[in-house]
Amino acid sequence: MAAAASPLAPAKPTTAPLPARIGRLKALMAKHDCDAIISFKPENSFYLTGFNPIIYSQPVIAIIAPGHEPIMLVHALRDEHSRGSSWLSDIRLFGYWSSKVTLGANWLDALATVLGDLGCSAKRIGIEENFVSIDRMKQLRQALPGAQFTDAGRIIERCRLIKDSDEIGNARIAAKLSDIGMDAAYEALRAGGNEREICVSAMHAMNLHWSVNYPEVEVCDFGSLEGGVQNNLSFWALSGERTFYNCDNPSQRTPKRGDAVTLLSWTIANGIHAENERTVAVGPLPSAYRKAMDDILEIRAEVDVLIKPGVPFSDIYNASKSGLESRRYGAYLPGRIGHSIGLGAHEQFSIDAKSNEVLEPNMLITFEPHIQIYGEIQTQISDTILITAQGREYLTLSHPGYLEV
Amino acid sequence: MAAAASPLAPAKPTTAPLPARIGRLKALMAKHDCDAIISFKPENSFYLTGFNPIIYSQPVIAIIAPGHEPIMLVHALRDEHSRGSSWLSDIRLFGYWSSKVTLGANWLDALATVLGDLGCSAKRIGIEENFVSIDRMKQLRQALPGAQFTDAGRIIERCRLIKDSDEIGNARIAAKLSDIGMDAAYEALRAGGNEREICVSAMHAMNLHWSVNYPEVEVCDFGSLEGGVQNNLSFWALSGERTFYNCDNPSQRTPKRGDAVTLLSWTIANGIHAENERTVAVGPLPSAYRKAMDDILEIRAEVDVLIKPGVPFSDIYNASKSGLESRRYGAYLPGRIGHSIGLGAHEQFSIDAKSNEVLEPNMLITFEPHIQIYGEIQTQISDTILITAQGREYLTLSHPGYLEV
Structure with missing residues (x-):
């Protein structure tokens, strides 16, 4: 009993x-x-x-x-x-x-x-x-x-893959928290912080905001047989040559003039994740790097208009691929340019050439075409996007253009 | 190639x-x-x-x-x-x-x-x-x-189950970080903080200490197919009736006079975990609760001397069980009173009646007999302990006795 x-x-x-x-x-x-x-x-x-x-x-x-x-x-x-x-x-x-x-x-x-x-x-x-x-x-x-x-x-x-209304509400909260983390990270970067100082500031800002404003929201994640995750309002920052690690725990490296810094805010609200990633220049970038930043922002704008119900995932990938190829990045194509997100930060469905899925209202995806030329250029920009009846809504709203501090 | x-x-x-x-x-x-x-x-x-x-x-x-x-x-x-x-x-x-x-x-x-x-x-x-x-x-x-x-x-x-020297070094760092989190939590509790404020203070104190003092230490944990864990310097607090949840994301509940509060600091350093858990009284506890706190501290002291190489895990469990039974808690026995810890916060081996393992030098365990009478009493005290050649070394050093704020 x-x-x-x-x-x-x-x-x-x-x-x-x-x-x-x-x-x-x-x-x-x-x-x-x-x-x-x-x-x-x-x-x-x-x-x-x-x-x-x-x-x-x-x-x-x-x-x-x-x-x-x-x-x-x-x-x-x-x-x-x-x-x-x-x-x-x-x-x-x-x-x-x-x-x-x-x-x-x-x-x-x-x-x-x-x-x-x-x-x-x-x-x-x-x-x-x-x-x-x-x-x-x-x-x-x-x-x-x-x-x-x-x-x-x-x-x-x-x-x-299709989110219920409670999940969409939680995605908005997770995205809002990720924006707060990103703003705090910009400030810490401007103030001369090292990778860890940037991340510790961002995590603390997110936690303070969550703690006061969302009484009904939990920020724990899903554990395993061996452990648990009490708090996944997480942030990481990679600067200079470390940007090519894609993901790593932050170090004591202080970004220097001419570096690009990738700032990555991954958050959760009642199980639903948001992803907010930005590449920020510390002073002017080398010209080829700056050109790549402008190129990827143009490609994002071109492909953005395709993101709406009825469009196959593979079309989004192929449009991104064409944008990269036409700008002479054809030797550096990513395997995918986004994925479904929700109870997993990386859910099952990739936005890639092989996908058979088609965008539908209430899907939640990340959109993140990158230019990655090892040792030279790394642009890492990702937003969490809700598919709506008519088109799309960006839930992550951090500064979307070229940013230099 | x-x-x-x-x-x-x-x-x-x-x-x-x-x-x-x-x-x-x-x-x-x-x-x-x-x-x-x-x-x-x-x-x-x-x-x-x-x-x-x-x-x-x-x-x-x-x-x-x-x-x-x-x-x-x-x-x-x-x-x-x-x-x-x-x-x-x-x-x-x-x-x-x-x-x-x-x-x-x-x-x-x-x-x-x-x-x-x-x-x-x-x-x-x-x-x-x-x-x-x-x-x-x-x-x-x-x-x-x-x-x-x-x-x-x-x-x-x-x-x-047997830790290498690099792992033991990391366990000491994880335990030190957990002590720093616990001290910050005591302060936040004394200052009248709610569960979330206590946890946010503790996490921030641990992150600040880590960020400055351990350049070679990563505090990420192990992710899954669907996600990642960038930072697992984690803390949770449960107060009053919420202590019976054992584990939960912190709420906005503010501990009140007469409450017990459980404070749980779970940390990691280069993959190796430490666990540090304390039950703190906010003003005097009801007499049966206070008695249970004194009883569990006595039981810990009695069983502690058995923790050394050559002693079966099951002896540690049975000694804890006898201590509980002789103090009339026989109807409220826990299924286990500790476990191995390391790359998992909960590793495979339980300290329970069925265990066939025997303590050996360089094992890392938690020791946590509890008195848990639902709706009435919850004592939750856990330390991370290294088995040494001669005996044991407590790596978590937070206030080990009865604590009232």
Whole structure:
């Protein structure tokens, strides 16, 4: 038996409407002949339950079955926290902890019990084949010998590509926080700060703004079996030759006159990410570098008008590629020029030549064609963009043109 | 062909000694009849290469084969960064990016080529069965039809249980940073801050100290397929009834007189974590709560003397359990009272009744017996402890006794 709800977190009223995604996912399940889904991947189980335990030493399992509201299975240690966070009312426990009464000593026994109760033990069960480990799959086969397993990872990822209204609201907040970080970074760069000083200023500015202004927003990210991420209002800065690292923890290097500096603000609000990246000149850049900055800004303006519903992702890539080739950067093409973003900072869908996806309203993407000539030129500008009914809305609003400090 | 090393990061001299763990792992491989290891799990590939790309949209693969120095396979986008970070000299590339010349368009083709070069394509290859996904396993079986696969996850985790000297040095730094965060949190709590203000102060104090004092230390953590963690000098605070959440993003709740507040500082230095947790009283606690605080401190002191080489993990658990039972907390026993810590904040090995492990020098553990009576009492005190030749050394040094502000 599941323990009674704690007085801390009374059971949610069962009349609360579920987010639109649950309906969309059930329609996709029917289409793909999938009787039930058991979701283990942190981004996905949060998507389907609203609960992020931050640390995933034990799995959070979302169970979606037709004719039943979603069920969440969590470790007893997370009882109070899950009831306080999730929009589900059916939360069940496993594990051994203090005085908690649970469905079984481990998640596997508890899961087999729940699927048995649902009449799904011998049905076609969807699992995330791009996440579930070989070990866990062996355990599932042993505990559910009658079940057939099928991939549900791609169904859930396709579902995530279109954002619900709560997710769009959170994307706006994440983008606003990223703009605040970027402004603080500009200031720290102007004041002569080194890479670390720039980042520490930016993170602190974002945290102060979040702390006061968004009582209902969490800024934790999704952890793993081995750890947790309490705060992912993150920032990094790479200057001079270090820009070619693309991503690195900031160093004590102080940008010098003639350097380009890439400033990268990656934020989160209630699970939804934003990405805001800028390349800033410290005094005038060498002429070929300055030319590349002007070129990439022109290419962005040319391609921008294509970003609207009905346009294939591959058209956005190819238009960027043509813009680069016509300006003689054909030997330095990037593999992709953006990606879907949301519960992942890098979601599954790339904006590249091979993509079969087409832009739709309520998609959230990054747009980031780069010119990268190793040892010479690195332009790194990225915005988070919401696809609207008519076109697009830039959620990140930091200075969009050439900036020299 | 792998691209030539960039001028940014010349190849490391091949005479640099490898960390002791590579030799330990090769000995374990021989014992477990494993001809080669291909490691994908971020904590493990970092352990075996020294490279953390922060974002893992593409895998970093460590390849360990007898008679050959370790090889790292990375995406072309990470060429400069990996050469600047890793202590390996044999780094090979895959993917399609700018002018980079690589072994193949994707990691799978490149990996098959490398294993072919090593003569390992039809050998017994170790993979992390607790991490490698079903999808990835299918790809590996297709690309390496002659190989036999065996589990290497447990071998690597056993190897990680004993820390090398570089890891112990980093644990000391992570613990020092966690103490600085805890001190700043005490101050913010005394000053009347809410949960978020306490955490933002603590994170900022840790970041300022890190930024200035540790030029060679990175504070990023290990990302996933969907995201990255640039900075994990993290802190959380739970006050009053929220202490029963165990872990949650901080709220705007201001601790009030008579509350207990749990303060949790989780830090990292070059991949190695420290954990420092304290329960602080805001004014006098109710008498049963105060009694429980005194009891848990007594239990800690009793069990502390057992923490030394040669003692089974289960003895540490059972001594904690006896201490709780003899003080009438037998109905509220925790499932474990600590765990190994290192590249994971929660590593694999629990200090619980079922453990078969025995304490050895250079193990790094947390020690955290708790009294948790839901809705009434929550004592949460944890230290990071290094097992030494003679006994133990507490690396976290924040105020160890009863603290009232």
